[in-house]
Amino acid sequence: MADCPGVLHLAAMADGGLARIRTLGGALTGAQARAVGEAAERLGSGVVDLTNRANLQIRGLAPDAGPELASRLEAAGFRFGRAERRRNILLDPFSGIDPGERRDLRSLGAALDQALSSAPWIESLSPKFSFVLDGGGPIGIGATPSDVAVVAARDGLVVTAGQVSAAFGSEDGAVDALLSIAAAAAAEGGDMRAGGLSEPMIRKALTSSGGAVLATPPPRANAVEPRLGLVAMRAGGVALSLPVPVGRLDQAMLDFLANIAERDGEGRLVLTPWSAVVIPGLAESRAAALLAPSVAVGFPPLAVAERLAVVACAGAPACERAHEPAKALGREILALAASDPARLPERRASLHLSGCPKGCGGAVPADLLLLGSSERAGWSAHRDAAPRRPGQELGRLEAPGAAEALALLATTR
Template sequence: MAECPGVAHLAEMADGGLARLRAPGGRLRADQARSVAELAETLGSGALDLTNRANLQIRGLQRDAGPALASALGRIGLYAEGPADRRRNVLLDPLAGLDPTESADLTPVAAALDRALTAQDWIGELSPKFAFALDGGGASGVAAVASDVALLAMDGRLRLALAGVPLGVSVAPEEGASAGVLLAKRAAQAGPDARARDLDAAALRRALAEAGLGQPAAPADAPWPAALRPVFGLMTQADGRFSSILPVPVGRLAAAMLRFAAEAAEQGEGELRLAPWSAIVIPHLDEARATDALERAQGVGFLPPDLAARLRVRACAGAPACVRAREPAKALALAVLAEAARRPELAPETPRSLHISACPKGCAGAAPADLLLLGAGDRDGYALHAHAAPRRPGGALGRCAGDDPAAVLSLLSAMPGAS
């Protein structure tokens, strides 16, 4: 897609218009989730995507559906009118306030940053790709997600990183939103396509100091998170209650799955959270209800948690949803997971990652996988690559027709090591 979509600003895909919904903090009330599911069915094809930045995408929309969708989502608090809609890219750890291992709950920081960005008169000058990640220092390692600005809680303060590189500055939690806005404003002033990698880190450190924000950070005792660490299944919260973390197969949600999550959320405090590792978190449940939600979720299309932990699968939309694609990457990925759920003995015994990409663009992510199936526009099937990413595939091991999910599982199980 040429531009980052929003709610009113749709991306044109081969299967229709695509809208991207940025829920503040990645959180939805149960009633909001039900409304989104209904809109996906009435205005779109009924299919939704849960993205790598915990946004929801509604697929198969009519080209002129943007205004009606924006009006409906605005009534339930899920649309920011104007250019801010496509620029509120704030990823908060979905386990914030739940994870007993986190250093700080950054929920207030994320909310303040979202509000502040929306209110800026220069927000339309910021690249729609400019993104934040807020990590409370817990189990999931959200600071490892590719972002322009990351804030990581450590030792009572928030350390800043620019394009994945620590800036050498830390701020107090109450300064986090102001620091984020300052960095975003500098990017907006640098041009509509400017990203963190285009900015001068030394100049930003000076600007933060001049604004009275932050102080030089001492060398960290713990390393910056190197990779996202997905959490699935039953999690005991810091308050002794439980969360059910439901794995979404390859990020593809049917409207019925979102309705199920809303129903499960109402057994707690009526809130659900979107995770950047293709999962929905249902927090604040007692143990019996959390366990019941996990068991029943598989009946509507969610994956068994143990399978999701062993078999990590990414895939782009593929054909026929994408005009670039010759191969049905998403459909093959879903078939692989369905086969593994039906015949668990075919799944790898130790964790393995699989990436199916219909072309070298690599829309589903840039991280390497143990096994990469890479399609091309000039021939059928996939090239096979070991420990590779679509944009850096290296030499091919051979080819695969991509019509036999069991054969793909066999190939993956035979791969040495894990990435």
């Protein structure tokens, strides 16, 4: 399997080629959302996955579909080039609209994206090297694991790599520091990440860019706090954060989002790392009226998503490592919870379905983990666990249905 796919660099999966589409901060125009849905339907299996780093993936492509896919997406305004697989920049989806954020970092993100695209060393940088930009809002996107993080402070910006943090008074200095650290990793070659660089090397990159190294790194958020539903915007109106069932979209859902964004919003939508899509710039009454139609095209009811978070990897038959249909079971669970709300947990709970210990769906512990194995069929159940840290096994489920999974989740609360 190809490592870290892009659009021109597909990964060979059990269900065909996999393309990953990276966008700056998860932002898409309505036309771009439609183009992704149409490309998935015409060139792939029709399946589009929203990843836990706010990227989109098209599944079921022919091995040689990359050039045609790129051509279709470029016509809608996407761009690809030498840096395509290395533009891993995650921003708070509410950047620029959240009244609680300290600083809108979208301009910093755009400057970093442009600089990466033209950096002479970019093809030597690991495709896994990632940046996270946190404007200091209540979501705490800076808690997302990354190689380098920028967090807005009261009087500037703090850049952290490894165990070293430095304060910057300007965005230009912060961008220079991010590039210096990435360049140092690229110079080391291989799959070098920021965590593998020596502390003196990181300090040099930070101070040479004008940063003041901090004796005590400032505290960062412990976890990302997802937002769903109607969220008040700084300039008035609301943003609608619609949950995506186990991160899976199709053409009809993407068309629905694009139509709302263009007709009722600002013409754009923003992908989130918690399996939701944000549409900013709506009138509150209009946003509330869109919840029922969203369910009709495949989005889960907001009342279900607010009580039950279901994360699932691709699972079988899409992944050759998995025996269990993680995505399919996750969607069945959400559908049953929507049709019979009495099965929902009393308080918000999380369920993670991972087809194998690799944990492609995410590393955050869930209230209940159902963990598959590459060697045998069935799931092992674990409480308060993540795929790579499952802890004690509660028992095994050979072929659980949605009702059994929900009943088991209730016993963990």
